[in-house]
Amino acid sequence: MAPSPHPDSLSSSIEYTPEYNAFIEKLAEYHEKRGTEFIREPRVGSRSIDLFKLYTMVMERGGYDKVSDEKLAWRKLGQDFNLGTLNLPALAFSLKTVYYKNLAAYEISTVHGKEPPPKEILEYQTAKGGALLTRTMENYKPRKDMNDHSEASGDDGTPARGERNGSEETPGSGGRVTRGLRQAPPQRILFQPDTQSSRQSRHITSNNSHTSTPQHSSQPNQQPRGASTSYNPSSNIDNMSLAVANYEPRPQMPLTLRPVITPSNNPQEYARRLKAKIASLNANGRPVPPANRGIMLPGSGFDGPNIYVRCLCALKSGIASEQDYALHHLVKISMERGDKYRFESFAGLAEALIEKMLEVSSLFYQVDWQISYTEDGTMFSSNVLDGAEGTPNILERIARLTKLDVDDNIQPAEFSDALLQVIEAALTMRNMVMLEENAQYVSEMAPLRDFLSIALNLPNLESVIELKHYALDIAEQLTRYLHFEENDPLYISLLAQLQSQDRGAILTSLRAIGRISMDLEENNLLRGVPKAAVQNIMDWTILNDEEMVHACLDFLYQYTAVVDNVDFLTTNVQVEPLVNQLTRLLTHGAKDVVKEIGRVPDGREPAPDDLARLPRELLTQLLRLEEPDRSSQWLRCLFEEDPQQAITQIKLWAAYQECFIPTVQETGRSILPAADFIKNVSSTFVDKATAQVQTRPGEEPKFVIKGIRMRSVPVDFQGEPYHKCLWNVHSHTGAVVPCGEFFMSPNEMFRHIMQTHLRASPLADGKFANQENSYACYWGDCNRFHQSPATKLVQLASHIKLHLPTAKPTNQQGSQSRRMKLSYVIPGVRQPFHWQQTAADEQHQAAGIPLSAVLVLRNLARNLSKTDAEQNVVKLGGVSFVDKLFKPVEPRLYEVMAHNKALTMYMTDLLSSVNAS
Incomplete structure (x- = not known):
């Protein structure tokens, strides 16, 4: 009898x-x-949970402890129960709680x-x-806050500052993992809040898709000290991670x-x-005021600001511990x-980060930068920056x-904490501008350009390298x-980095300069x-160093x-070495490619009339098979x-019977x-191969196998061909024909040949007796010893080995390509x-260093004739x-044009420009 349905079957998945x-x-x-x-x-949620099904699924995954140790395991179980996708972390934690309350103790007792x-x-x-399984009264400390359900987010929270050093750095990064683009967010973060402002964006972009990948870092070997010890980030990890992972704007409630x-x-x-x-x-006839009027008591419905607003207000507060x-x-x-995370959605965040970053000057100079957005005369002060x-x-x-006396080896705690705050503010700004909308938003902020000039001109100390x-x-x-004039401070600061000894600073500066006004x-x-900068780049x-060379060529192409600029090159530096090096780079990474093109099409050998003789060795191997x-x-x-060939079914069947019936009947x-x-x-x-019936006018139908032909030389199981004995013998009709026996081994x-054709007597050691007689070679068309026969x-025998x-x-095995090769x-x-090929x-178009090199050469060829130096x-x-x-x-240029198909078009333009000039 089938089980009766449950009354709540609409929302129940229980059988x-x-x-x-x-x-x-x-x-x-x-x-x-x-x-x-x-x-x-x-x-x-809205579904009843089948405890039997839940217990079975958890046990299949190893039990409660193993599922809890696996990332996102409870979320996957929630998907198996069709709990929905809205706020899945909270639903997954509720499912975990159901198992924990009802089945965990039962599992420990019955299974373990x-x-x-x-x-x-x-x-x-x-x-x-x-x-x-290992929880006891001695080793388990109950949570003090029983109302804390931040674990429903499925996130482990924001790590403490000391923990980020070990978990967020990439191997081999050397402590500076954040200099690249950001990597994609971890897959465990399934819900991302939409913090897009409801008002129209002040910047209109043509592309809303972003390919920048996030990457994160923290200052290596930096422990929180001073003001940073006034709070414990690890104690707020659960609450903060829940707020970060699950924050979303309040939904609009319908008006009642x-x-x-x-x-x-x-x-x-x-x-x-x-x-x-x-x-x-x-x-007195007046209303009695409530006892707690104006005071919002705990639990009265106010949840407080979210993590985004909380951080913004803390950053603006000016309190060191709050900013930390x-x-x-x-x-x-x-x-x-x-x-x-966009600046437009949080007014004042960009300005607050810039003000915090500007505090770095106070650590090395006697100055406290102030930003003024009005023209009220304060601009003439040495510590006021024009914010407009x-x-x-x-x-x-x-x-x-005036510089301060800063020891780069031993730093006070206050100095270290203040510098750490500035670095973290710069890291936050750097991560956010990887998003195109944020970069375009802050590009209009003049104080940020001033900060970049200040940061790039800080003293040459190790503490400010990051x-x-x-x-x-x-x-x-x-x-x-941005567009820079020749005397722009930021432009001058970027060019000054080209005199640095830091490869990373040089590369980033070259890329930044190459992107100007893009x-x-x-x-x-x-x-x-x-x-000096131009000479260094050359x-x-x-x-x-391919990355460095590519960045230098990109700069030279624009320059x-x-x-x-070409006039400046010809009059101030030696251009000949540059042209020679660019010519060598035309073949950078080149590979020689050889392709054979058929002049005469392949031919075909005629199909043999008779089936090849089956080798004895091969027959023995075939008889072992079923x-x-x-x-x-x-x-x-x-x-x-x-x-193109066919063979009749009768002939094929007769050949098969002829090979095996005599031997099979004996066994x-x-x-x-x-x-x-x-x-x-x-x-x-x-x-x-297909079985067909061929019908021709005036002839009886033939049953054939279409698509196969007889081999002239048999092959073994691995597809290796046998070798035919070509020793001429007399047939039963008296004609001279080759022997026709097939052998795989030369021995x-x-x-x-020695035993069958020469009648040599074998010895006990495997050799043959050296008999004296009149001997001649009858291998194929060989005429050796026909005029003067050998006497021994x-x-x-020594001559026969040549044939x-x-x-x-012994280690060579037949390959699939060898087996598939057609012998005819x-x-x-x-x-x-x-x-x-470079x-x-x-799209198989030229790219990389060779393309950049030919483009620089083409610019030189086109513009040299227009320079004042050339006219003089x-x-x-x-x-x-x-x-x-x-x-x-020039001969080398023509050679590259002739042998490099990808660069042919560009080389043609280059040589045309050279000849025209």
Whole structure:
């Protein structure tokens, strides 16, 4: 009898089978003895949970402890129970709590055979964590806050500042893992809040998809000290991680309309309310104020600000401990929520971060920068920055500042804490500007440009290296929206980094300079680049560093596109070494490619009329097989696929019988029936062979196998061909024909010739007796010893070995390509073509260093003739710069054009420009 449906079947996924009912009764009896509450059909969300199914699924995964130790395991179980996707972390924790309250102790008793922990530290506690099998009254400390359910977020919280060093760094990063783009958020974060402002964005972008990947870091080997010890981040991890992971804007509630109570529509209710109001008046006829008026008591409905607003307010407060708390969490949020966290949604956040970053100058100079957004005369003060238009003389002000005596080896705790706050603010800004909207938003903030100039001109100390790299990363994302004049402080500061000894700073500076005005209509003319910087860039192209060379070529491509810059090159530096190096880079990473193209098509050998003789060795191997494997292997050894040939079924069956019937009858075994044999042909040659009926006018129908042909030389099981003995013998008709026996080993063929054809007597050691007689060679067309026969057998034996095939190495096995090779194909005449292949993109177009090198050469060839230096040389009758630079390398340029297909078009333009100039 089928089980009756449950009344609540619409929201229930429980199947009331006999097994389920027996399990529930047994579970209820267990909880009654234990003295704990048992809910037969607990609910999670809108669904009733099948405890029998839940218990079975958890046990299949190893039990409660193992599932709890696995990341996202309870969420996967929640998906199996179809709990929905809305707020899945909370639903998954509710499902975990159901198991914890109802099944955990039962599992420990029945499955593991142990005494479960007392109910005071099991059922009466929250379901956070695992390790129930080892929980005791001595090693378990109950949670003080029983109302804390932050574990429902499924997140382990924001780690303490000291913990981030070990968990967030990438191996081999050297403590600076955040200099690259951010990596994608971890997969365990399934819910991401949408913090997009409801108002229209002030910046309109053409692309809403972002490919920047988040990456995070923290200052290595930096322990929180001083003001940072006034709070303990680890104690707030659970609450804060829940707020970060599950925050979402409050949903708009529908407006509820209720009628106003008046004497006309509800006189009784109006009279009752009027009476109650009169009773609440005091002796003076005034309402009695409530005892707690104006005070919002705990639990009255106010949840407090979310983590985003909390960090923003703490950062603006100016209190060191609050700022320490805010920056600690802002680094975490900007790393994990970088694709959602936008400056537009949090007014004042960018300004607060900039003000915090500007405090770095107070650590090294006697200055306290102030930002003024009005023109009220305060701009003339040396410590006031122009927040509206920027400070054009910021570099002069920095040069006039009085430096403080800072020991880079031993730092006070206050100095270290203050510098750490500045670095964390810069890291937060750096992570956020990786998002295009944030970069475009802060690009209009003049104080940020002033900070970048200040940071890049800090003293050359190890303690500020990380901050300088963050500043360069920020500049790299901002310069695409900025246009610089020759005397711009930030532009000058970026060019100064090209004199640095830090490879990372040089690379980032080159990329930042190359991106200037990328998204603007103005052109990046790169004026005012110092001679030393240009010479360094030319020298770096010689390094065996592809990333550095590529960045230098990108800079040179933009630099040489301007005629004035090319004029500066020809008059101030030696350009010949650069042209020679660029010519060498045209073949950077080149690979020689050879492709044969057929001039004469492949031919075909005619099909043999008779079946090849089956080698004795192969026959022995075939007799060991059972049908139908024996017939399949026989077909593969003596036949091959050929769509243009066919063989009659009768002839094929007769050849098979001729091979095996005599031997099979002696052993008492049977062969495959004819009908099954014909079917097996199509199974053996799946691609080509098919059984057909050929009908021709005036002829009887023929039953054939279309698509196969006889091999002229049989092959073994591995596809290796046998070798045919070509020793001429007299047939029964008297004609001279080759022997026709097949052998795989040269030694076996040699013994066959010596014993069968020369009648040599074998000795006990495997050799042959050196008999004296008249001997001649009858191998094929060989005429050796026909004129003067050999008198000893050893003379002919040494000669016979020249006709034998080469022995195959013992470790060489037949490959699939060898087995699939068609023996009847005669290769045609092929012409090899050689060319060089360099880096290319998905469309097989030129890319990488060779493309950049040819573009720089093309700019030089086009603009050299337009320079003043070239005009002066021509007037004086001297050698043109174009001839001087390109004539020595012109043969090499033509060679690259002829041998590199990807660069042919660009090389043609280059040589055309050289000849035209």
